[in-house]
Amino acid sequence: MLDLRAPANLVSRRAVLFWTTRAGLGWAVPLVAELLWLAVGDGGTPLAIALIVTLVLAVAHLLVMPQWRYRVHRWETTDQVVYTQSGWFNQERRIAPVSRIQTVDTERGPLERVFGLANLTVTTASARGPVHIHGLDLDTAQRLAADLATRTQATVGDAT
DSSP: OOOSSOOSEEOOTHHHHHHHHHHHHHHHHHHHHHHHHHHHSOOHHHHHHHHHHHHHHHHHHHHHHHHHHHHHOEEEEOSSEEEEEEESSSEEEEEEEGGGEEEEEEEOOHHHHHHTEEEEEEEESOTTOOEEEEEEEHHHHHHHHHHHHHHHHHSSSOOO
């Protein structure tokens, strides 16, 4: 039986830099647009204030969000379950029985590849949808996927 404590394992520490970089790229779009508008247009004081507000929000987001996510995002597996905790403002804990696992997938986008990270998706026979573990280092994700696939094959039943 799994108690209702936080899962034991943190994601990779490199996930912090990944989340910071990804968020920074997102903030670059409005900041560059506002800077260009300010440089070529006659936006004046309202646009300068908007640029400052955007910059302050971006810096606050880039400083707080990655660290916060790192402290919250956790995972753990046992012989019986896959247990995850994720979220930022809305935090969620999911427990998926190994006997209900249908597929185990790893995904890596271009930016994850740069940081040596991968995401694990465990699809179960649940209406709630798959269980995700984001920000794992590649070796851990591959090892975990293989381990879960092996345990799923050894479990009696059809995962439905």
